[in-house]
Amino acid sequence: MLRSMYSGVSGMRGFQTKLDVIGNNIANVNTVGFKAGRVMFKDILSQTVAGVTAPEEGVRGGVNAKQIGLGVSIGSIDTVHTAGSAMTTNQPTDLRIDGDGFFVVRANDDAEMLLTRAGNFTLDSNRQLVTADGYFVLSVDQEPIILDAEVTAFSIGQDGTIMTVTPDGTVPGPQLAVTKVINPSGLEKLGGNMYRMTANANPEASIEDFLTFAGDPEFGTGAIIAGQLEMSNVDLTAEFTEMIVAQRGFQANSRIITTSDEILQEVVNLKR
Template sequence: MLRSMFSAISGLRAHQTKMDVTGNNIANVNTVGFKSSNTVFQDTLSQVVRAGGQPAADRGGTNPAQIGLGVKLAGITTNWTNGAAQSTGRSTDFMIEGDGFFVVEGAGGQQLFTRAGSFDFDANGQLVTPDGSVLQGWVAGPDGTVNSNGPVESLRVPYGQIVNPTATTAGSMVGNLPSDVADGTAFQLGADMYDSQGVLQKVAYNVVKTGANTWDVSVVHADGTTLMAPTGIVFDATGELTTPAGPDHELAPFTPVGYPSWTNPVTMSLAGLSQFGGANTLAAPKPDGYPLGSLQSFSLGNDGTIMGVYSNGLRQPLGQLALAAFDNPSGLEKAGNSSFRVGVNSGLANIGLAGLGGRGELSSGALEMSNVDLSEEFTGLIVAQRGFQANSRVITASDELLQDLVNLKR
């Protein structure tokens, strides 16, 4: 009888733990990035009342008689399936589609990991979690290159950051020049170039047919100054450009004269030109070079690249988010604030780019919600309640048996 009471007590404790886990799941039904947990029970040691016997020549074998001594908690497992996506429209809300964790730096420089992608800016322009942990990744260099092989560091979006102007060094023309027009036919295209101080210089590309399969190309400033003298180009009988030669069919660089702040030679590429019968489709892609600008906004790519958008039209990477993957994410230890830390059985953090090495892709303007299934949790509540009640009835019944035993003396 005492065995039944102590077994029932272990059942009460186990089902109370199940209630605790279920209650925590329900409490976090709307917690961003929360992963629900499940309790797993197993029986404890059993007392052998009679040992088993092996078969003999004159009799058969017998099975052991054992009495279990209750139940115990085998473990609390985490359900790592993805939660539903919730669109927020906020550019600083990120969601991982697949496996992986955001890498953040908590208080004291502790490296933590989280699925909750609700970030915001602090006074230094750093992307931080609601509790102040700083999002980690790789900061882009001045030219926008990102070295994802280096150590991670705190990411920031420096709104208002000034980007220096860049002088134009290359222009181009693409499209078809009609082969069936008369000699002397001219076409003109406008383009915006910038000098070394970022001052806008409006120019025009002039193309004039001079003979069979031959044309002259020149560049003229808006004030009428010739920047590049007429230069002959030649097409073959099939309409392919042959002169100037080379893979990009570049004309000799020209250096504008008479403009003190325009010191960078400009190269014209004609690689996209052709001469076939038909319509004129001549076009001038935007030359390189930018005026002075400042950072106005940013966007997040699926690979975690934070692309800065500047007032002068420049789009340049500011950095790239880092994601971490683990061989055994269930071995992570919960650190509070929807964060985890490396555990002894989680394996080391495999930090790298999104979409590679088993890490999921990223999307902005959305959050991953809790993966708690309320219907499953309410069912778990009923199971835990009934289990608790049943074990309490065992204690009551055992108590009544002991009472009957005491009453034998009367």
């Protein structure tokens, strides 16, 4: 009797977590470069009431084990790194990676390198290419990208090379760095559209060993498209459908608890 109540509690907890993840997905439906999350469940260890009996030829057949499940737990909370839709802005510093890879940014010279898919960059008063939060966008030389004072115009190619226009003509400038991540789901979310490398994303949590340019055939990184942004990959239709499933699952598990409580009440009432 009590097992069913605890199973119901575990189910309610699991579906509450699922609703939390769905709510976060819906809240970020218009966040640049956001990747949706999903919750996967797994069953808890079952209680064995009777073990397995092997068959004996000519005597009797085998008997299967009798096991009672003890509920559900969270198996994983995955980040789904499918590509989001492209939004054209025609801003030269808005960048989208068409394919695999991440932009590499850093808060300052002494800070660790972080990753992002959000390419809504700007030029600050020092002519440095920075994120919306002021993080430096790094070049393939692992240095902040700074345009010279004599640059009057620029464009960014698909390989990340910045072609600058100066009084002396058009010359190539810095080249944006991207990095390939073997297991993007292993990245640690930091907020602000930022990710931190972990040992389960790349071997030895290395960014430098996989740092390259856009379109590198060796690492299989995607091309950079200027004037576009990658939007959130959240599918509202799927999220609302999953919300209904989570809501009904929560209600069904709560019914398990109330039903078990009613039966326990009947047992208590046997002696009046």
